[in-house]
Amino acid sequence: MQINKGQFRISSWSERFRFNLRRGQGHLFKYMMNRFRWYYYPRIRYASDFPNHVDIETSSACDMRCPMCYTVTDEFKKIVRPKLMDFELFKKIVDECAENNVYSVRVSLRGEPFLHPKILPMIRYAKEKGIPEVATLTNMLKLTPEHFEELVDVGMDWLTISFDGLGETYERIRKPAKFDEAIEKIKEFKRIKERKNSLKPVIKIQSVWTYIKEDPEAFYDLFSPLVDEVASNPEIDFSGDTSGIEYIKDFTCPTLWQRLVIGADGRVLMCINDELTKHSVGNANDQSLRQIWNSESLRTVRDIHRRGRGAAELEPCKTCIYPRKTNKTETRVDGRVLENYEYASKSEETLQIR
Numbered sequence: 001m002q003i004n005k006g007q008f009r010i011s012s013w014s015e016r017f018r019f020n021l022r023r024g025q026g027h028l029f030k031y032m033m034n035r036f037r038w039y040y041y042p043r044i045r046y047a048s049d050f051p052n053h054v055d056i057e058t059s060s061a062c063d064m065r066c067p068m069c070y071t072v073t074d075e076f077k078k079i080v081r082p083k084l085m086d087f088e089l090f091k092k093i094v095d096e097c098a099e100n101n102v103y104s105v106r107v108s109l110r111g112e113p114f115l116h117p118k119i120l121p122m123i124r125y126a127k128e129k130g131i132p133e134v135a136t137l138t139n140m141l142k143l144t145p146e147h148f149e150e151l152v153d154v155g156m157d158w159l160t161i162s163f164d165g166l167g168e169t170y171e172r173i174r175k176p177a178k179f180d181e182a183i184e185k186i187k188e189f190k191r192i193k194e195r196k197n198s199l200k201p202v203i204k205i206q207s208v209w210t211y212i213k214e215d216p217e218a219f220y221d222l223f224s225p226l227v228d229e230v231a232s233n234p235e236i237d238f239s240g241d242t243s244g245i246e247y248i249k250d251f252t253c254p255t256l257w258q259r260l261v262i263g264a265d266g267r268v269l270m271c272i273n274d275e276l277t278k279h280s281v282g283n284a285n286d287q288s289l290r291q292i293w294n295s296e297s298l299r300t301v302r303d304i305h306r307r308g309r310g311a312a313e314l315e316p317c318k319t320c321i322y323p324r325k326t327n328k329t330e331t332r333v334d335g336r337v338l339e340n341y342e343y344a345s346k347s348e349e350t351l352q353i354r
Helices: 013-023 028-040 074-079 087-099 119-128 145-154 168-173 179-195 216-223 289-293 296-306 346-350
Strands: 053-056 104-106 133-138 158-162 202-208 229-233 259-262 267-269 280-283 326-333 336-343
Touching: 013 028, 013 202, 013 229, 053 087, 087 119, 087 289, 119 133, 119 145, 145 179, 168 179, 179 202, 216 229, 216 326, 259 289, 280 289, 280 296, 289 296
Parallel strands: 053 104, 053 259, 104 133, 133 158, 158 202, 202 229
Antiparallel strands: 259 267, 267 280, 326 336
16 A cells, blocks of 8 residues: 555655654654654554544635646636635644644645634644644745744744746746745745754755656756755646546545544535545544544445545546546656656656646
C-alpha cells in the first residue's frame, strides 16, 4: 500500500531527515508514534477510536485561479460555495480534538486559509488547547511577514507553500502574485525564524511537476537554502473523465484509517480527496467527531475498500488519484537520481495550462 501518494521529495535524504526532526521538535515521541499509526494502521485496516489527524477547512474560498486546480472547474464552482468556517464551530472541533489527544490538525483544505479574518486566532486557539502539530497550506498571497511573525510566536508547527514554477511561469499560473515579491517574502520568513531563534514553523515548498520539470535543479537550488523541504506533485486531470484511467487492482485507500476531513460548512467529507463533497459522512455542526468517525457511514466505506471495490462503488474514488496506476520516471537533481511518477491515464497527454 502506497502511503502519502501524490507527492515526492526533491530534497535530499539528509534534508528530509532534518525536516522531520524539526517538525517533531518539542513532542518527538508523540510525533514518532503518530508516524507509526499513520503508516501502519492503514496496512492492517485498523481504525482507532478517534482519528490521528483532522483536516479543518477554515476557508473554501480562494484568491487565485490556478489553471491546474479543481477549484476552477465549472463543477466545483457550481457545487462548492465560497465559505468561511464559523469560529465557534472551529472551537467546537478543536476542543474535541484536544480532549481525545488528536496529534495533528491542518487548518486548510480546498481554499486559502489566510482569507479568513480569524485564521491567526484559530491557529493560536489550537496551539493553546494543546494540539501538538498545527499545520496549514497557503498560496502566500495574503500571508504577510507580520502574520508569519505571529505564527512563530504562537508556536505553529508546519507551513506548506504552493509555488508553481519560476519567474514568468510562476506569475502566469499564480496570478496576481509577483515572483520577486514572493521570493523576498520567503527570505523574510527565514530571517524572522533566525531572529527569533525558532525552527518552527518548518516550511515546505511544493510545486506541480509540470511547471518545474524542464529544470527542477533550478527550482531546488533556489529554495533549498531558504526552506526546510522542497517537494513536487504530479499534475492531476480534474476533468472528471474516467474513461482513460487505469486503476490498481484490488486497491485499498489508506486515508480512511488516517484522518477525518471537515468542510467549512461543517459537513464531513468521506476523505481528503472528495473535493466536491460527493459522499458526506456526517456533519460536525450537530454530531461529535467521535460519532462520525465510528459511524455506520464510514464503516461501510471502509468495508468497501477492504474488498478493493472503492473505485467501482464509490463516486469520489472513481476520479481520485489514489487508485490510479502510476508510471515511474527518473531525473537528476543536485547529483542525485530523483524518482517520481506520473499517473497512468490517456488524459496525461492532454494536460496543459488551460
